[in-house]
Structure formats: C-alpha cells, structure tokens
Amino acid sequence: xxxxxxxxxxxxxxxxxxxxxxxxxxxxxxxxxxxxxxxxxxxxxxxxxxxxxxxxxxxxxxxxxxxxxxxxxxxxxxxxxxxxxxxxxxxxxxxxxxxxxxxxxxxxxxxxxxxxxxxxxxxxxxxxxxxxxxxxxxxxxxxxxxxxxxxxxxxxxxxxxxxxxxxxxxxxxxxxxxxxxxxxxxxxxxxxxxxxxxxxxxxxxxxxxxxxxxxxxxxxxxxxxxxxxxxxxxxxxxxxxx
Amino acid sequence: xxxxxxxxxxxxxxxxxxxxxxxxxxxxxxxxxxxxxxxxxxxxxxxxxxxxxxxxxxxxxxxxxxxxxxxxxxxxxxxxxxxxxxxxxxxxxxxxxxxxxxxxxxxxxxxxxxxxxxxxxxxxxxxxxxxxxxxxxxxxxxxxxxxxxxxxxxxxxxxxxxxxxxxxxxxxxxxxxxxxxxxxxxxxxxxxxxxxxxxxxxxxxxxxxxxxxxxxxxxxxxxxxxxxxxxxxxxxxxxxxxxxxxxxxxxxxxxxxxxxxxxxxxxxxxxxxxxxxxxxxxxxxxxxxxxxxxxxxxxxxxxxxxxxxxxxxxxxxxxxxxxxxxxxxxxxxxxxxxxxxxxxxxxxxxxxxxxxxxxxxxxxxxxxxxxxxxxxxxxxxxxxxxxxxxxxxxxxxxxxxxxxxxxxxxxx
Numbered sequence: 001x002x003x004x005x006x007x008x009x010x011x012x013x014x015x016x017x018x019x020x021x022x023x024x025x026x027x028x029x030x031x032x033x034x035x036x037x038x039x040x041x042x043x044x045x046x047x048x049x050x051x052x053x054x055x056x057x058x059x060x061x062x063x064x065x066x067x068x069x070x071x072x073x074x075x076x077x078x079x080x081x082x083x084x085x086x087x088x089x090x091x092x093x094x095x096x097x098x099x100x101x102x103x104x105x106x107x108x109x110x111x112x113x114x115x116x117x118x119x120x121x122x123x124x125x126x127x128x129x130x131x132x133x134x135x136x137x138x139x140x141x142x143x144x145x146x147x148x149x150x151x152x153x154x155x156x157x158x159x160x161x162x163x164x165x166x167x168x169x170x171x172x173x174x175x176x177x178x179x180x181x182x183x184x185x186x187x188x189x190x191x192x193x194x195x196x197x198x199x200x201x202x203x204x205x206x207x208x209x210x211x212x213x214x215x216x217x218x219x220x221x222x223x224x225x226x227x228x229x230x231x232x233x234x235x236x237x238x239x240x241x242x
Numbered sequence: 243x244x245x246x247x248x249x250x251x252x253x254x255x256x257x258x259x260x261x262x263x264x265x266x267x268x269x270x271x272x273x274x275x276x277x278x279x280x281x282x283x284x285x286x287x288x289x290x291x292x293x294x295x296x297x298x299x300x301x302x303x304x305x306x307x308x309x310x311x312x313x314x315x316x317x318x319x320x321x322x323x324x325x326x327x328x329x330x331x332x333x334x335x336x337x338x339x340x341x342x343x344x345x346x347x348x349x350x351x352x353x354x355x356x357x358x359x360x361x362x363x364x365x366x367x368x369x370x371x372x373x374x375x376x377x378x379x380x381x382x383x384x385x386x387x388x389x390x391x392x393x394x395x396x397x398x399x400x401x402x403x404x405x406x407x408x409x410x411x412x413x414x415x416x417x418x419x420x421x422x423x424x425x426x427x428x429x430x431x432x433x434x435x436x437x438x439x440x441x442x443x444x445x446x447x448x449x450x451x452x453x454x455x456x457x458x459x460x461x462x463x464x465x466x467x468x469x470x471x472x473x474x475x476x477x478x479x480x481x482x483x484x485x486x487x488x489x490x491x492x493x494x495x496x497x498x499x500x501x502x503x504x505x506x507x508x509x510x511x512x513x514x515x516x517x518x519x520x521x522x523x524x525x526x527x528x529x530x531x532x533x534x535x536x537x538x539x540x541x542x543x544x545x546x547x548x549x550x551x552x553x554x555x556x557x558x559x560x561x562x563x564x565x566x567x568x569x570x571x572x573x574x575x576x577x578x579x580x581x582x583x584x585x586x587x588x589x590x591x592x593x594x595x596x597x598x599x600x601x602x603x604x605x606x607x608x609x610x611x612x613x614x615x616x617x618x619x620x621x622x623x624x625x626x627x628x629x630x631x632x633x634x635x636x637x638x639x640x641x642x643x644x645x646x647x648x649x650x651x652x653x654x
Contacts, residue, residue: 070559070648091564098562105560108553113254114247125243126562168559 019082020046020178020210021067026076028066032173037062039076039233046177049204049211051221060214063230064180067212068101069093069120081177098126102171102209109167110155122169140169143203145195160190168200168242170224180212185220197223243569248575251554255547259579262536262543266583267590269536270626273529274584274614275591277622280522282610287515289367290434291478294507295487298322298330298494299476303504308510311342311476314352314435318344321473326500330477335486338363341474343447348406351392353440355447355471361387363480366434377402377427383446383464385426389437393428400425406440408448445469480505485603533626537633540576544637548644555641555649572641576634577627584623588614 021044024196028037037059044050054060065071066078069085077083081100089098097102097103117137124133138148157165164184171179181200184195201223204211213224221227252259274394291312299307300320309315320344331339340363343355354360359381361372363528377400388398398404403422423442431437448469449460459466481487487506494504555568563571597600597613602610 044260068560085627094564097560102559105556111250111554111557114250118246118250122247122558123243123561130243133508 007232017030018046020048020080021212022077022079023067024077024079026073026078028062028065028071028073030062035074037066037234039063042210042233044110044210047208048226049201049224050213051224051227052212052214052220052230053216053221053227055075055216058230059234060216060230063233064182064212067178068103068180069097094126098123099129099174099188100176100178102168102174102176102179103185104164104167104181107160107163107187109170110158110163112156115152115153115154115164116158119155119166120151120173123170123173129174133173136173137169140172140203141166143206144169144199160187164188164196165199168203172203172207172209175207176205176209179204179213181211181213183215183217184213185215185217193220207238244574245578246569248571248578251551252575252578253588258543258547260450261584262540263579263583265536266580267586269529269532270583270587271590272582273533273626274587274619274622276525276529277618278591278595278614278616279610280525281616281618284515286433286610288511291365291507291511292367293365293369294478294503294598295481295484296479296491296494297476297507297510298326298479298502298504301501303515304503304505304510307476307503307505308514310344311478312435312440312507314344314354318475320501321475322502323500324471324473325472326497326502327477329497329499330479330494333490335483335490336479337482338480340364340478341444342476342478343444343473344475346406346447346450348404348440349390349396351389351395351438351440352435353386353406353442353447353450355442355444355474357444360441364436364478366432366436370432372432373430375430377425378445380426380441380443383443383449383469384423385442386423386446387427387429387441388425389429389439390431391437393425398425398428400428404440406442406446409562425630444471444474447471448463466526482643505523523631533629534633537580537630540579540630541633541636544572544576544634545640547637548637548640551641552644552648555644559645559648565642568645569638569642572638573631573634576630576637580630581640584626588619 001079021042023039023042024043026037026039027035029035037122052060052063062071063222066073067080067085069078069080069088077087080096083096085093085096108118111122118136121130121133124130132153137151141148141150146162146165146169150162150166152157155166158166164187167184169177184200185196197220200213201211203209213220279626297307297311299318299582300322302319305320310318313573324341327341328338338359340359341356344352346353346355358379363371365371375393377387388404392398396404403423404425405422423446429436441565448471448532449457449467452460452467456467460469479490485513491504491506494502509597558568558571559565592612592614599612643651
C-alpha cells in the first residue's frame with residue numbers, strides 16, 4: 001500500500017518532514033470520562049535517539065501504544081512521519097505499523113516455536129516486503145553480532161540476550177523509520193545489557209532510524225544524548241494512572 | 243505464510259493436537275462409514291432384482307413374498323399350482339415367466355428349483371443378466387448350477403458331486419443322501435442372493451422328495467417315475483409392455499382357479515426399505531452427535547491454548563496483523579486439523595473395506611465398494627467442514643478479542 005503522504009498541506013509538509021513524531025493535544029483514558037494521559041505538544045526529529053523515562057505506571061507504555069497505533073486517542077492527534085496516524089482506519093494503521101514502525105518488547109518478542117528466520121519472515125510478510133529476506137536478515141544479524149547459523153534455530157532455544165537482539169533484527173527488517181523499544185533490557189544481566197545497548201544504538205545510528213527507548217532504569221540514560229521525563233510531557237493537572 | 247504459521251503452531255502443541263486428531267479421526271470415520279454403508283446397503287439391496295415386472299405367489303403380505311422370492315429369506319407360506327404357472331406363461335402379455343420352487347438347502351445355502359429361463363431372463367443390478375464363470379446351465383435332472391459363494395465356500399468345481407437336503411437349516415436330519423447332483427455350472431459374482439443359491443430343475447425338486455424306494459428306481463431309470471411338478475413357490479414375470487403391468491396384476495389377483503397374489507417388486511422394495519428408514523435416521527443422528535462431540539473437543543482445545551498464546555498474538559499484532567487475521571489464523575488451524583482427519587478417515591475406511599471386503603461379502607452378504615467418494619460422501623465432508631468452521635469460531639473469536647485488547651506490552 002502506498003501511503004497517502006500528499007494529503008498533508010504544503011505548509012505542514014515542510015515542518016513535518018523533519019519530524020518523526022508529532023503529538024498535539026493528545027488525550028487518552030482507559031475508561032470513559034477518565035483521562036490517564038494528556039500531552040499538549042511533543043515533537044521528535046527524524047533520526048534522533050531519545051530516552052523516555054518515568055516510573056512504572058506513569059503512562060509510558062500508553063504513550064507507546066498510541067504512537068504505534070495500537071490504541072487510538074480520545075482526542076488530539078498523533079502524526080508519524082508526516083502522516084496523521086490517528087485518523088487512519090484500523091486496517092491501515094496495522095499496515096502502517098508493519099511497514100514503518102519496529103517494536104521491541106521487554107520479553108516474548110519472538111514466536112517460540114518458529115525458527116529465527118521464520119520469525120523474521122513473518123514480519124516481512126505483514127509488511128509485504130518478503131523478497132530477499134534471508135539475505136537482509138543475515139546482514140542484520142552480522143551487524144547485531146549474531147552468527148548467521150542462528151537463523152535456522154528455534155527461537156525458544158536462544159538465550160534471552162540473543163532473543164532480544166533477534167527481536168531488533170526483526171524490528172528492523174522492513175527498514176522502518178521509527179523503532180520503539182520498551183524496557184528491552186530488564187531481563188538481561190549487566191554485561192548483556194551493555195552489549196545490547198551499544199549494538200542497538202550503533203545500528204540505529206547507521207540506519208538513521210529514529211529511536212524511542214523507554215525505561216524506568218535511569219542508569220541507561222548515559223547511552224543517550226537526549227532524554228525526556230514523561231512527566232514533563234504531561235500537563236501538570238493530568239493524573240497518571242496506568 | 244498463514245498456513246505455514248498455522249502448521250508450525252499446531253506442531254508446537256503436538257500432544258493435545260494428536261489427541262484431538264484421533265478424536266476427530268474416529269468421529270469422522272464413524273460418520274463417513276455409516277453414510278457409506280447406508281448407501282451401499284441400499285444400493286446392494288436395490289440391485290437384487292431388475293427388470294422383473296411382477297412377482298406372483300400365494301397370497302400373504304407383499305413383503306413376505308418379496309423376502310422369500312427375491313432375498314431368499316424366511317419360508318414361503320404356501321405355494322401355487324403348477325397349472326397357474328403355465329397359465330401365466332401362456333398369457334399374451336407375458337414375455338417370459340421364471341418359476342421358483344423353494345424349500346431345500348445344501349449346507350445352509352438355499353436350493354432353488356427353476357427352469358432354463360432363469361439363466362436367460364433373470365436380471366440384477368442395472369439389467370445385468372447372469373453369466374457363467376465356468377460351465378453352463380443344467381440340462382438334465384441331476385445337474386446343478388451354483389452361485390459363486392457356494393463354490394468358494396466348499397471349493398466346488400464343475401463336475402463335482404454334491405448332495406441336496408430337504409429343509410433349510412445348515413444341519414438337516416433328513417438328508418437326501420441318495421440324490422447326488424453334479425455341478426454343471428458356476429455363476430459369476432453378482433452381489434445378490436443368487437451368489438448363495440443352488441439352482442436345479444423343478445423336476446429335481448420333485449425327485450429330492452421321493453421316497454427312497456422310488457428314488458432308487460429313478461436312479462436306475464430316469465423315466466421310471468413321473469416327476470411333473472405339482473406346484474411352484476413363486477413366479478417372476480417379464481411383460482411385453484410395461485403398461486399392462488397393473489391390468490395383469492389385477493387379473494392375477496382375481497384369478498378364479500387358484501389363490502394368487504401379484505406384487506410389483508419396486509413398490510415392495512421401497513416399502514421394505516422404508517421400514518429401515520428409522521434405523522437409518524438413528525444411525526445418522528448418532529454419528530452426527532459423535533462428530534459434534536469431537537468438534538467441541540477441538541474448539542475446547544483451541545480455546546484452552548488461547549491463554550498461552552496471548553503473547554504470540556501480541557507479537558503478531560505488533561508486526562501488523564489485524565484482529566481479523568488472527569481470527570482467520572485460528573480458523574485455519576482448526577480447518578487444517580479437520581481436513582487432515584478427513585483424509586485420514588477416508589483412507590482408513592477405504593483400507594478397511596479393501597481388507598475386509600471379502601469377509602463381509604461372504605459372511606454377511608454385504609457388498610461394499612471401497613470407493614468412498616460418492617456425491618453423498620462429498621456432501622458429508624462439506625457438512626463436516628462447515629460444522630468445524632462454526633464450532634471453531636468460538637476460539638477464533640476469543641483470539642480476535644485478545645488481539646483487539648493486546649497492547650505493546652506483552653508482559654502478561
């Protein structure tokens with residue numbers, strides 16, 4: 001599917017083209033009449049790597065869900081890569097996500113009974129970019145310092161550290177503009193965490209991928225040039241329940 | 243891709259899938275088997291007699307007459323005068339008339355007294371005439387033509403001598419040991435009671451019932467005793483014109499010189515078959531219930547797995563799979579399982595029928611074709627698939643709901 005990027009007006013386009021994420025007057029609540037998250041204005045430039053932190057329950061994951069289009073806001077607007085995301089139909093949002101957003105979770109990123117290659121192929125299938133996937137996957141694995149032989153292994157046989165790196169490979173296989181990473185290191189030990197962080201930032205740097213890294217662990221802040229506290233995004237009067 | 247995903251997911255849950263598979267295999271086999279046997283039984287039943295327009299016998303029920311004349315089951319209540327047979331034979335409307343005289347047996351196989359016309363005019367199946375595997379029709383008094391089952395059971399060849407007894411049990415106290423017959427011909431398999439019959443002349447039937455003294459006399463000199471038959475059990479009639487059937491039937495029923503009853507075989511057959519209709523429906527209902535039990539087992543299994551699969555669904559969701567795709571994924575899994583079970587059932591039944599076919603034919607007279615794929619079977623398969631789609635929507639909908647609610651945190 002070709003995304004309808006021309007629908008934005010010319011004046012907006014100049015501004016939005018350099019912006020990966022734009023959030024305006026966003027409101028979301030998990031129940032009617034409740035506002036769990038409210039953000040007046042937030043913009044993130046293309047290619048930037050940002051560390052988004054806040055304690056558990058501060059609304060980080062809710063924000064990520066809104067950005068990824070899994071949740072829809074009650075009010076306001078989310079624009080991704082110049083596209084008004086919150087206005088799209090559910091089906092188009094799913095397709096947009098498949099093509100333009102990579103996601104890495106805390107754990108359970110891979111389907112355990114599939115091989116690494118099959119896991120990556122599933123991502124290619126949903127983005128309808130299935131050609132030459134094995135070659136691209138091998139390249140990515142090399143960049144992630146994983147042996148190519150791992151492709152034929154079952155995901156459940158890998159160590160947690162390897163699984164998380166494979167998850168990055170899968171998230172990046174469709175060359176998304178935006179990578180969202182949610183507490184990816186909480187299941188890793190200190191050494192694995194450091195390796196993981198360096199590899200992640202390197203690869204995002206090389207591929208000019210915009211990275212939103214979410215964690216409550218402030219010790220990871222040192223890997224990033226910019227960081228945002230979720231509370232600073234929110235209106236002072238917003239109640240943060242998650 | 244979706245299918246390979248579904249297959250991998252099924253493989254991952256081997257044990258519960260295997261159990262569900264066996265439950266499906268059994269229930270589908272029961273359903274298809276019952277359906278197949280039902281049809282085959284009906285077919286083999288309907289092929290028993292063909293091209294006979296009227297059957298005439300002594301007045302009783304039309305089912306009774308049909309059973310003993312065509313199926314050779316039960317005993318004839320009464321017989322009709324040989325003169326009546328001659329009258330029927332001479333009737334202008336009648337093209338041919340086959341006399342049948344019952345009441346004797348050979349090791350449990352029925353012996354039928356008849357004449358040469360039996361081999362030229364009797365037809366079964368789709369108007370197929372009788373054919374000889376070996377030898378030819380009887381030409382003299384002590385010759386017998388046997389059905390293929392009789393020949394196989396006792397390993398009889400043309401030229402063998404056999405003994406015919408009075409009465410129809412397998413063991414008779416009144417063996418006519420002194421009336422040996424020579425096999426003159428063996429008929430090809432027909433899949434009808436003919437295979438289990440021995441055919442002799444009407445005169446031979448008379449001879450069987452002679453006193454030992456007269457019999458000895460007869461064996462010494464064939465013309466010594468008058469063997470003209472006095473009566474026959476039933477007569478099968480072929481008419482020149484089918485339009486005359488009802489008129490002739492009425493005339494026969496009103497025949498003044500003998501008590502006669504004429505029946506239309508087709509009408510009697512469908513009356514007989516309709517008696518089995520309730521039993522047929524019962525069998526069908528039971529097999530459908532068994533099928534549903536295992537289909538619900540299938541959806542229970544899928545539903546129970548949904549909890550473990552929440553994170554899997556979350557992953558697919560994040561990769562861009564919509565809830566409807568997750569819904570169809572679960573449906574595809576169920577359909578793959580059911581399809582494999584259907585294929586396995588068809589193979590199992592075909593194999594069983596191929597292996598047991600001879601035994602069923604010789605033991606129960608059931609001639610079942612091993613080819614399952616009739617129109618009705620295909621319809622049954624369609625219904626099974628449809629029913630499995632219906633029952634699988636329950637777990638599929640659960641997966642759909644999971645997918646709708648799943649968010650980026652697959653932490654469970």
